Amino acid sequence: MPLPTGTQPPTSKFGHLPLSTSGPLECPCKGAVLLNHPYFNKGSAFTAEERREFQLTGLLPPNIQTLDQQVRRAYEQYSALPDDLAKNTFSTAMKEQNEVLFFKLLLDNLDEMFSVVYTPTEGDAIQNYSRGFRKPAGLFLNVHDVDRVYADMARWATADDVDYIVVTDGEEILGIGDQGCGGILISIAKLVLTTICAGIHPNRVLPVVLDCGTDNETLLNDNLYLGLKEKRVPGEKYDELVETFIKSARELYPKAYIHFEDFGLTNARRLLDEWRPKIPCFNDDVQGTGCVTLAAILSGMHVSKQKLGDLRMVVFGAGSAGVGIADQVRDAIAAERGVNKEEASKQIWLIDKPGLLTDKVQALTAAQTSYARTENWEGKQTDLLSMVREVKPNVLVGTSTVPKAFTEEVVRAMAEHVEQPIILPLSNPTRLHEAVPADVFAWTDGRALVATGSPFKPVKGPWGADGQEVEIEIAECNNSVVFPGIGLGGVLCRARLITDRMLIAAVEGVSELSPALQSDAAPLLPGADAVRRVSVRVARKVIQAAIKDGVATEQDIPTDEQELDEWIAEQMWDPVYRPLKYVEAKSAGH
Ligand SMILES: NC(=O)C1=CN([C@@H]2O[C@H](COP(=O)(O)OP(=O)(O)OC[C@H]3O[C@@H](n4cnc5c(N)ncnc54)[C@H](O)[C@@H]3O)[C@@H](O)[C@H]2O)C=CC1
Ligand SMILES: CC(=O)C(=O)O
Numbered sequence: 001m002p003l004p005t006g007t008q009p010p011t012s013k014f015g016h017l018p019l020s021t022s023g024p025l026e027c028p029c030k031g032a033v034l035l036n037h038p039y040f041n042k043g044s045a046f047t048a049e050e051r052r053e054f055q056l057t058g059l060l061p062p063n064i065q066t067l068d069q070q071v072r073r074a075y076e077q078y079s080a081l082p083d084d085l086a087k088n089t090f091s092t093a094m095k096e097q098n099e100v101l102f103f104k105l106l107l108d109n110l111d112e113m114f115s116v117v118y119t120p121t122e123g124d125a126i127q128n129y130s131r132g133f134r135k136p137a138g139l140f141l142n143v144h145d146v147d148r149v150y151a152d153m154a155r156w157a158t159a160d161d162v163d164y165i166v167v168t169d170g171e172e173i174l175g176i177g178d179q180g181c182g183g184i185l186i187s188i189a190k191l192v193l194t195t196i197c198a199g200i201h202p203n204r205v206l207p208v209v210l211d212c213g214t215d216n217e218t219l220l221n222d223n224l225y226l227g228l229k230e231k232r233v234p235g236e237k238y239d240e241l242v243e244t245f246i247k248s249a250r251e252l253y254p255k256a257y258i259h260f261e262d263f264g265l266t267n268a269r270r271l272l273d274e275w276r277p278k279i280p281c282f283n284d285d286v287q288g289t290g291c292v293t294l295a296a297i298l299s300g301m302h303v304s305k306q307k308l309g310d311l312r313m314v315v316f317g318a319g320s321a322g323v324g325i326a327d328q329v330r331d332a333i334a335a336e337r338g339v340n341k342e343e344a345s346k347q348i349w350l351i352d353k354p355g356l357l358t359d360k361v362q363a364l365t366a367a368q369t370s371y372a373r374t375e376n377w378e379g380k381q382t383d384l385l386s387m388v389r390e391v392k393p394n395v396l397v398g399t400s401t402v403p404k405a406f407t408e409e410v411v412r413a414m415a416e417h418v419e420q421p422i423i424l425p426l427s428n429p430t431r432l433h434e435a436v437p438a439d440v441f442a443w444t445d446g447r448a449l450v451a452t453g454s455p456f457k458p459v460k461g462p463w464g465a466d467g468q469e470v471e472i473e474i475a476e477c478n479n480s481v482v483f484p485g486i487g488l489g490g491v492l493c494r495a496r497l498i499t500d501r502m503l504i505a506a507v508e509g510v511s512e513l514s515p516a517l518q519s520d521a522a523p524l525l526p527g528a529d530a531v532r533r534v535s536v537r538v539a540r541k542v543i544q545a546a547i548k549d550g551v552a553t554e555q556d557i558p559t560d561e562q563e564l565d566e567w568i569a570e571q572m573w574d575p576v577y578r579p580l581k582y583v584e585a586k587s588a589g590h
């Protein structure tokens with residue numbers, strides 16, 4: 001019998017692995033249930049044989065279509081929509097209807113759709129969660145029902161097992177602050193990226209929101225708000241919910257990798273520090289942002305022919321992301337220079353609301369304390385502009401959510417002392433960026449090396465030889481470049497823990513594929529066209545590091561690099577229709 005269009009024959013030598021994507025897919029449903037199952041549904045692409053075997057005749061119009069035809073139709077519908085939020089809503093509906101089609105549409109149009117299914121449009125969708133609500137997706141756990149957490153999680157029945165969990169408490173979403181239970185959409189969006197960028201199986205993931213109330217007055221006053229309508233519950237009750245969630249997850253899905261997303265400043269680092277030594281977990285805002293930003297800085301320093309020993313970095317906005325970046329950069333400096341972390345941290349200046357963080361500033365978090373400057377700053381201005389004049393940084397990072405904080409004066413002051421300043425306005429969404437690339441290039445005569453937290457179009461200007469017009473492409477310095485690959489590595493080698501060495505390896509993986517290594521004028525980081533290649537490389541590096549650290553529990557991981565890449569690729573889910581094989585439904589487990 002010929003295979004349906006878009007299926008892959010089981011040719012891989014790793015086709016026997018449980019996560020292998022070669023060969024048929026076991027399907028426990030038929031008829032209308034199958035058509036309503038987003039993971040198994042093929043819509044008009046069900047073959048004649050499948051229509052007969054799975055009792056679909058009469059439930060579909062007769063013309064059998066290919067996945068490519070379906071994608072063409074979906075893209076036409078998508079393109080006809082009036083704005084990005086409508087396109088985001090359409091994409092959500094498509095995902096709920098047919099995941100292969102949704103992910104194939106996304107993969108074929110990634111450059112165009114990335115910003116619609118992720119930041120900045122996903123931020124708008126999250127803000128609009130309760131008003132745009134149609135159908136629940138994901139798992140909602142709340143601070144008043146801690147006793148029910150285990151049972152509610154056990155009911156998550158889409159898969160035999162769960163490989164990857166994204167959890168948020170909704171407090172500091174994508175730069176738009178406290179979004180309460182609407183945060184479920186960031187868990188879902190990050191999981192979409194793990195699938196599209198790294199082939200994490202979409203039926204083996206679990207998006208979670210921990211609803212602990214919200215301090216967002218707009219939501220509290222909105223009659224249609226769907227979450228707990230009360231101020232955030234802090235302290236012991238909050239910790240009890242987090243702990244019960246993690247312990248339940250470990251018991252029910254012992255292989256799952258837990259990704260923390262968009263927790264608030266007081267909890268993000270604290271929870272990471274508490275759980276990191278015990279379970280395979282990862283905080284994307286702290287560690288993912290740290291890794292991708294270090295990779296961008298390394299590319300920038302490659303172009304400007306400098307070494308980490310030369311780095312002088314000012315970070316504006318010393319929260320989860322800012323300090324996460326500082327940590328990753330500090331560790332890399334320490335390794336390159338062969339000095340301790342304390343010595344390396346002297347090359348980094350953190351600025352927050354009170355100005356420069358010094359040992360005189362009250363109430364620093366534990367993570368900020370190691371960067372508190374000990375020099376005497378009494379009587380001196382320590383605002384951003386003054387610090388740029390004083391420190392003469394060659395790297396300036398923005399993670400403050402303060403739009404336009406990198407003013408013309410600040411950027412020009414930096415460019416006065418540095419031939420190719422590395423300027424990274426990372427605050428999302430787009431409207432909160434500390435500067436926009438066009439301004440930065442105009443103020444530095446195109447000399448600056450820029451990457452941004454959200455996507456920007458290329459910028460044209462007279463910055464070539466003899467004033468020739470050139471177009472500069474801007475890399476997106478977003479944790480999405482790296483977290484999918486780290487997660488893929490962690491999942492495939494079944495890491496017990498996510499170690500520092502694994503994170504450093506991930507940075508190396510991204511750096512090796514940075515276009516700027518090939519050409520000085522190229523973007524500092526790989527773009528959407530390279531996502532899967534980047535994920536395979538990052539996963540390979542992460543797995544090798546996990547083995548070195550003795551935290552990989554999966555047996556029989558190939559040692560040869562090429563074989564390891566094949567082993568990884570074979571286990572990455574692809575948006576293709578596989579032949580379906582009917583199996584009896586399992587009795588209700590989890
Ligand atoms: N590009 C990327 O991959 C990522 C970007 N981000 C973005 O970075 C921003 C910060 O995110 P988080 O660190 O998670 O938030 P956070 O709330 O932990 O940190 C923000 C920090 O900025 C400081 N800040 C606020 N106003 C300031 C001012 N006027 N002057 C100086 N500092 C000020 C706050 O006090 C806080 O310490 C957000 O816009 C977020 O979207 C976060 C993670 C990843
Ligand atoms: C990108 C991301 O994780 C954030 O803006 O929070």
Ligand SMILES: [Mg+2]
Nearest residue numbers: 174261262285
């Ligand atoms: Mg985030």
